[in-house]
C-alpha cells in the first residue's frame with residue numbers, strides 16, 4: 001500500500017517538474033520547439049565508486065548516471081544495448097581507464113568515435129606501477145613489472161587529483177562546479193589525514209598486505225604497507241591463480257610472517273580457506289570495489305582503512 005502511495009507521489013512530483021520546466025522555457029522567450037534533451041547536461045560514469053565522487057563534485061549542475069550497478073565487478077561487467085545507448089547520448093562520459101572497465105573497451109572507443117566527450121580519470125594521475133615482488137609474473141605481458149595499476153580510488157589524495165582535473169573539464173564544457181570541486185578535493189585531503197592518524201597504532205613491520213587480487217597498491221603506497229602478494233597475482237580479478245602461484249604465496253606468507261589475508265569481490269572463498277588452513281593465518285573480507293549502503297566515497301575509504309587496522313589489531 002505504501003509503495004503505491006510512494007509511486008503516485010513520485011509521479012506527481014515528476015509531472016510538476018515537467019510543467020515547471022516547460023514554463024521556464026516559455027519564460028525564456030525562445031520560439032523554437034522544445035529540445036528533446038533534458039534541461040541539465042547528462043554525465044555518465046562507468047563505475048560506482050568513481051560515480052560517488054563525481055556526484056559529490058557535480059551536485060545539481062548535471063544529471064549523473066552510473067552504468068555499473070554497485071556490487072558488480074568492474075573488471076568483468078558487460079554493458080547492455082540500453083547502456084550503450086546511454087553512453088552515446090551523454091554530454092560527458094567519465095571512465096576510470098587503465099583497463100579497469102575491460103568489458104567496455106570496444107564500446108568506449110565507439111563512443112569516442114561518435115564525438116562524445118570522455119574524461120579518463122587515470123589520465124590525470126601519476127599511475128602506480130606494479131613493483132618487484134608483488135606476485136607479478138614477468139613472463140606474462142599483462143602482469144609484467146611496471147604495468148600501470150587502475151585502482152586509484154584506494155588513495156584519497158589520488159582521487160583529489162582526479163577531482164581537480166574533473167572540475168576543470170566540466171568548466172570547459174560550461175558545467176560550472178569549480179567551488180564544489182575545490183571543496184571535495186579539500187575534504188579528500190582531510191580524509192587522508194584522518195586515515196593516516198588511524199594507522200598510528202600499527203607498526204610499519206606489521207603493515208603487510210595479501211589481497212584477493214592486486215587491488216590495494218595505491219593504498220599501500222600512501223599508508224606505508226608492503227604488498228607481499230595476491231591470491232590472484234594480477235591487476236584484474238578475472239585472471240586465475242595457478243598451483244605454482246598458490247605455493248609461492250604460501251611461502252611468502254610463512255617467510256614474512258603475514259598475519260592476515262584480505263579477500264574481496266572476485267576472490268574464491270575456497271581458495272582463501274585452503275590458504276588459511278595451510279598457513280594458520282586468518283582471513284578477513286574487505287570491501288575494495290563496492291560502495292557502502294550510504295553510497296558515500298568517504299564512508300567507503302574510511303571503512304576500508306578501519307577494516308584493515310582492526311584486522312591487525314585483533
Ligand SMILES: [Zn+2]
Pocket residue numbers: 075151213214215235236237289
Ligand atoms: Zn580490482
